[in-house]
Amino acid sequence: MEESVIVIKNLNVFFNEVPILKDIELKVNEKQFLAIIGPNGGGKTTLLKVILGLIEPDSGQVKIKGLDIKEGRKLIGYVPQISDFDKHFPINVKDVILMGRISDKQGFFHSYSQKDINLVEDIMKDLDIFDFKDKQIGRLSGGQLQRVLIGRALVAEPEILLLDEPTASLDAESRSNIYNILRDINDEITIIVVTHDLSAISSYFDSVACLNKNLHYHGDKNISQEDVDQVYGCPIELIAHGVSHRVLGNHSGDEQHD
Amino acid sequence: MIEAILKYNFLQNALYSALMASVVCGIIGTIIIEKNLVMMSGGIAHTSFGGVGLGYYLNIEPIFGALFFALFSSVIIVTIRRKTEVHSDTLIGIMWAMGMAVGILFISFMQGYPPDMSSYLFGDILTVTNMDINIMLILVVIVVFAITSLFNQWKSYLFDEEFSYVRGLNTNFYEYFLFILIALTVIVLIRVTGIILIIALLTAPPAIARLFTYDFKKTIFLAIIFGAFFSLSGLWLSYLFNIPSGATIILLIGITYFVLAFLTGKLKRS
Numbered sequence: 001m002e003e004s005v006i007v008i009k010n011l012n013v014f015f016n017e018v019p020i021l022k023d024i025e026l027k028v029n030e031k032q033f034l035a036i037i038g039p040n041g042g043g044k045t046t047l048l049k050v051i052l053g054l055i056e057p058d059s060g061q062v063k064i065k066g067l068d069i070k071e072g073r074k075l076i077g078y079v080p081q082i083s084d085f086d087k088h089f090p091i092n093v094k095d096v097i098l099m100g101r102i103s104d105k106q107g108f109f110h111s112y113s114q115k116d117i118n119l120v121e122d123i124m125k126d127l128d129i130f131d132f133k134d135k136q137i138g139r140l141s142g143g144q145l146q147r148v149l150i151g152r153a154l155v156a157e158p159e160i161l162l163l164d165e166p167t168a169s170l171d172a173e174s175r176s177n178i179y180n181i182l183r184d185i186n187d188e189i190t191i192i193v194v195t196h197d198l199s200a201i202s203s204y205f206d207s208v209a210c211l212n213k214n215l216h217y218h219g220d221k222n223i224s225q226e227d228v229d230q231v232y233g234c235p236i237e238l239i240a241h242g243v244s245h246r247v248l249g250n251h252s253g254d255e256q257h258d
Numbered sequence: 259m260i261e262a263i264l265k266y267n268f269l270q271n272a273l274y275s276a277l278m279a280s281v282v283c284g285i286i287g288t289i290i291i292e293k294n295l296v297m298m299s300g301g302i303a304h305t306s307f308g309g310v311g312l313g314y315y316l317n318i319e320p321i322f323g324a325l326f327f328a329l330f331s332s333v334i335i336v337t338i339r340r341k342t343e344v345h346s347d348t349l350i351g352i353m354w355a356m357g358m359a360v361g362i363l364f365i366s367f368m369q370g371y372p373p374d375m376s377s378y379l380f381g382d383i384l385t386v387t388n389m390d391i392n393i394m395l396i397l398v399v400i401v402v403f404a405i406t407s408l409f410n411q412w413k414s415y416l417f418d419e420e421f422s423y424v425r426g427l428n429t430n431f432y433e434y435f436l437f438i439l440i441a442l443t444v445i446v447l448i449r450v451t452g453i454i455l456i457i458a459l460l461t462a463p464p465a466i467a468r469l470f471t472y473d474f475k476k477t478i479f480l481a482i483i484f485g486a487f488f489s490l491s492g493l494w495l496s497y498l499f500n501i502p503s504g505a506t507i508i509l510l511i512g513i514t515y516f517v518l519a520f521l522t523g524k525l526k527r528s
């Protein structure tokens with residue numbers, strides 16, 4: 001068994017006494033490529049924010065590489081949901097990506113080093129966004145902005161990457177472009193992606209978890225139709241385009257997994 | 259006017275205070291526009307009126323009372339904003355009016371003739387004293403040093419608070435610090451434009467600057483230049499025609515903003 005990079009035990013989150021996440025148990029292994037799916041309001045963003053220390057859980061334990069969140073979060077690259085994002089700020093692409101180099105280590109009168117700048121330029125080239133490095137971020141297309149945010153997360157040289165709906169409102173080509181980038185990065189680092197993009201699961205991810213207050217997860221790509229029905233509250237066709245039958249495995253005796 | 263400036267101390271003070279006001283307005287104004295804290299800053303400014311009243315009542319320098327109230331209210335606002343789910347707008351509205359009410363009460367408690375509050379409400383740059391200048395200078399140095407010494411960290415915090423937090427920045431600290439800097443800025447501006455007109459001097463120069471640039475640092479520099487230009491020309495006009503300085507500066511800069519916004523909007527579309 002590989003080493004677990006994220007271990008969540010018995011996690012509960014309430015907003016105003018309403019349970020948002022219930023008894024979440026999750027183990028993510030090194031170099032895993034995990035998709036988290038689930039309906040709107042299912043708590044996907046909340047779960048990511050708990051892992052990042054942005055939301056304080058009411059109970060439970062989160063360990064990142066054996067560390068508490070306070071230290072462990074610095075190992076994580078975070079790509080927020082684009083819709084939560086201030087696109088009007090007067091800043092260009094290169095400066096946004098440079099910000100990934102900021103950390104708690106810098107003191108007064110900090111300026112970015114040549115090494116920082118080289119790294120940023122390399123990553124911009126890898127992500128194919130070097131050509132508009134001087135563009136104001138509000139003037140990018142959705143797919144371009146998404147890649148800029150991925151770039152900002154990557155220059156921090158994280159060991160784990162969390163992405164919140166990186167392919168929302170992208171066309172098919174930009175979508176597969178993003179997934180291909182992620183698959184390449186996955187050679188080096190662990191990746192967790194929140195997505196509504198069921199069709200991408202079989203072709204790119206190696207595991208999938210379903211979240212709607214409760215987390216349905218078996219450490220692999222197998223989720224039963226019951227799980228999905230239960231999670232979405234209505235029967236959802238998992239046989240989306242290109243999904244292998246393994247995902248549909250209606251394995252018996254799995255209902256008691258949590 | 260040059261001759262007069264060399265000759266009269268009050269004109270020199272007016273000049274210095276206009277320039278210092280432009281510097282803090284360019285910096286803090288740009289920040290509050292990007293962070294949507296314009297009304298919040300207006301709230302802090304109006305709350306400080308309570309401190310002006312307190313100063314008169316206790317017979318201490320009103321600007322110290324104002325400073326105390328501005329700092330106090332800004333810390334309260336951040337704390338309430340973090341701890342509860344009260345909508346910021348509601349909070350500002352209440353503090354805004356309460357501060358004014360406290361000021362009015364203190365003034366009414368005073369024996370004899372009530373003092374003339376209009377220079378605090380509407381500003382009177384031609385009556386700025388040497389002591390005002392010294393206080394302003396200290397506050398301006400604090401604001402400029404605070405922002406320039408941590409510029410990259412501020413930029414990251416302002417642009418994306420959550421991401422900065424995940425990277426390990428102490429965003430709590432930056433939030434409180436920002437509100438304290440807003441309070442200091444308000445105090446610098448009180449003698450120049452007055453409590454009621456502060457918001458315009460904070461927002462108009464960076465708003466004009468934003469018409470010409472998409473860069474954070476350039477926005478700040480341009481805003482300082484526009485602020486200095488308009489406050490000096492406003493000062494000159496008010497001296498020339500003997501009209502209120504604060505109102506003159508605000509109208510000048512406000513009208514310029516609308517004209518330029520209209521023109522650049524037109525130019526972009528055609």
Ligand SMILES: Nc1ncnc2c1ncn2[C@@H]1O[C@H](COP(=O)(O)OP(=O)(O)OP(=O)(O)O)[C@@H](O)[C@H]1O
Nearest residue numbers: 015016020038039040041042043044045046047081
């Ligand atoms: N700050 C908050 N205060 C109160 N309730 C909240 C807060 N943030 C989220 N919620 C609630 O928590 C639930 C989960 O929200 P979350 O954003 O995690 O969902 P999600 O799975 O990411 O949804 P989506 O697919 O729409 O992004 C929702 O019911 C939402 O209303």
Ligand SMILES: [Mg+2]
Nearest residue numbers: 044045081164
């Ligand atoms: Mg979400």
